[in-house]
Amino acid sequence: MKDDRLIFLIFTAQNRLRTYLNNALVAANVRVTFVQAGILFLLKQSNGRTMSDLSQLIGVDNSTLTGLVDRLEKVGFVARQASPTDRRSLLIQVTPEGIAEGDKAKMIIKKVNEEIKTGFPPEEMEIFKKILRSFFDKFNKNSGSRSEDG
Amino acid sequence: MKDDRLIFLIFTAQNRLRTYLNNALVAANVRVTFVQAGILFLLKQSNGRTMSDLSQLIGVDNSTLTGLVDRLEKVGFVARQASPTDRRSLLIQVTPEGIAEGDKAKMIIKKVNEEIKTGFPPEEMEIFKKILRSFFDKFNKNSGSRSEDG
DNA sequence: AACTAAAAGTTAGCATGCCAAATGTTTGCC
DNA sequence: GGCAAACATTTGGCATGCTAACTTTTAGTT
Numbered sequence: 504m505k506d507d508r509l510i511f512l513i514f515t516a517q518n519r520l521r522t523y524l525n526n527a528l529v530a531a532n533v534r535v536t537f538v539q540a541g542i543l544f545l546l547k548q549s550n551g552r553t554m555s556d557l558s559q560l561i562g563v564d565n566s567t568l569t570g571l572v573d574r575l576e577k578v579g580f581v582a583r584q585a586s587p588t589d590r591r592s593l594l595i596q597v598t599p600e601g602i603a604e605g606d607k608a609k610m611i612i613k614k615v616n617e618e619i620k621t622g623f624p625p626e627e628m629e630i631f632k633k634i635l636r637s638f639f640d641k642f643n644k645n646s647g648s649r650s651e652d653g
Numbered sequence: 654m655k656d657d658r659l660i661f662l663i664f665t666a667q668n669r670l671r672t673y674l675n676n677a678l679v680a681a682n683v684r685v686t687f688v689q690a691g692i693l694f695l696l697k698q699s700n701g702r703t704m705s706d707l708s709q710l711i712g713v714d715n716s717t718l719t720g721l722v723d724r725l726e727k728v729g730f731v732a733r734q735a736s737p738t739d740r741r742s743l744l745i746q747v748t749p750e751g752i753a754e755g756d757k758a759k760m761i762i763k764k765v766n767e768e769i770k771t772g773f774p775p776e777e778m779e780i781f782k783k784i785l786r787s788f789f790d791k792f793n794k795n796s797g798s799r800s801e802d803g
Numbered sequence: 804a805a806c807t808a809a810a811a812g813t814t815a816g817c818a819t820g821c822c823a824a825a826t827g828t829t830t831g832c833c
Numbered sequence: 834g835g836c837a838a839a840c841a842t843t844t845g846g847c848a849t850g851c852t853a854a855c856t857t858t859t860a861g862t863t
Contacts, residue, residue, distance in 0.1 A: 509766050509769055509770070509778075509782070510670065510674065510687065510762060510765065510766055510769070511691065511711075512782060512785045512786065513666075513667055513670060513785060514667065514671070514687070514688075515711075515712040515788075515789075516663070516785040516786075516788040516789070517663055517664065517667040518712065518713070518849090518850070518851095519712075519788045519789060519792040519793065520660065520663060520788055520792050521664070521819090521850085521851090522792070522794075522850080522851065523791075523792035524660065525818090525851085526851090526852095536818070536819085537660065537664075538664075538818085538819070539818090541661065553841075553842095554841070554842060554843095555840085555841060555842085561661075561665075562665040562668065562669075563668070563819080563820065563821090564820065564821060564822080565841075565842065565843085566820085566821075566822080566823095566842085566843070566844080566845095567819065567820050567821075568842090569842065569843055569844085570818080570819080570820090571818090571819080574817095574818080586841095589828080589829075589840095589841080590827080590828060590829085590841095591827070591828045591829070591840065591841040591842070592828095592840095592841060592842085593841080593842075612660060615660065616659050616660055618791055618792075619659055619660070619784075619787075619788075619791070620659070621791075622787060623784060623787075627780045627783075627784065628659075628784070630777045630780050630781065631780065631781055631784045632659065632662060633777075634769075634773060634777065634778070634781045635662045635663060635666040636662065636666075637772060637773075638665075638666040638669045638670055638769075639665075639666070639669060641673075641768055641769070641771075642669040642670055642672070642673035642768075643669065644672075668819090668820070668821090671820080671821090671849090672820080672821065672822095675821080675848090676821090676822095686848070686849085688848085688849070689848090703811080703812095704811070704812060704813095705810080705811060705812085713849080713850065713851090714850065714851060714852080715811075715812065715813085716812085716813070716814080716815095716850085716851075716852080716853095717849065717850050717851070718812090719812065719813055719814085720848080720849080720850090721848090721849080724847095724848080736811095739810095739811080739858080739859075740811095740857075740858055740859085741810065741811040741812070741857065741858045741859070742810095742811060742812085742858095743811080743812075
């Protein structure tokens with residue numbers, strides 16, 4: 504009994520977390536979402552990454568990244584630049600405004616990260632993370648029983 | 654270091670799980686998604702629930718449920734029925750086809766649930782669930798720093 | 804009874820996400 | 834050099850999810 508609840512638990516917990524986090528960002532007058540902030544962090548770390556690099560690093564489909572970068576570009580936080588070495592690729596450049604906004608977001612995100620941990624000893628958080636990490640092996644794109652019956 | 658990764662981990666793990674699960678459902682010719690299946694389960698358990706009841710039970714906003722029920726209704730798995738006692742309310746009725754599809758979905762979902770647990774002792778899974786459950790207190794709609802600076 | 808507040812649903816607008824298909828470019832092979 | 838395969842990105846279609854605004858109905862107050 505109640506075994507079906509595991510997936511439900513994960514879904515619902517993530518929903519709560521996402522809503523809470525994005526509301527906290529809005530309340531702090533941060534103009535990017537959590538996912539957008541992740542892109543800004545990566546670009547601050549190393550500017551001029553390609554779309555493909557970014558989508559792999561944040562773990563979303565290429566097509567999802569297109570929309571994310573569209574929105575960041577529209578508000579002037581990043582810019583697409585043609586790659587000089589590969590005409591298929593675009594190099595995404597973060598702007599100073601983008602970096603500043605990312606820094607603002609980071610403060611909120613750090614705080615929420617701490618909130619998640621409060622009340623649990625480090626060993627338990629390690630177990631929590633370990634189980635989450637196992638999802639990457641168990642549920643990677645090529646495992647599942649995808650279209651094996653035509 | 655690496656502290657920002659907790660939220661990222663949760664987001665990405667949930668993305669993997671969701672994609673894997675919905676692909677598995679498609680591969681098994683199940684015509685509902687995981688979330689839709691949740692509605693069918695609840696209605697099988699107790700038919701004729703209201704929209705508000707359902708949205709609270711699956712933990713989504715009322716407006717999200719509207720779309721979910723729209724899609725289930727379009728394929729004939731549920732039907733909206735006027736409430737005899739409250740003209741604001743709708744009673745959602747699951748059809749025999751809806752129940753059958755929910756049962757098909759349940760098999761797949763159960764399997765994926767088991768996959769999540771494989772490799773971890775029950776004590777660790779309990780910790781995992783405990784931490785996820787803490788999100789409901791920590792990140793409930795009315796906590797957060799939502800619009801406190803208007 | 805009249806007014807107000809609260810509740811049930813829906814709609815519109817936005818942001819993720821995925822997949823499949825399309826376009827353009829590069830690479831590998833002969 | 835030419836052709837097929839692979840790669841990078843975008844587009845379109847669909848499904849969640851939320852907030853805010855709106856309609857209708859009910860409940861609570863005076």
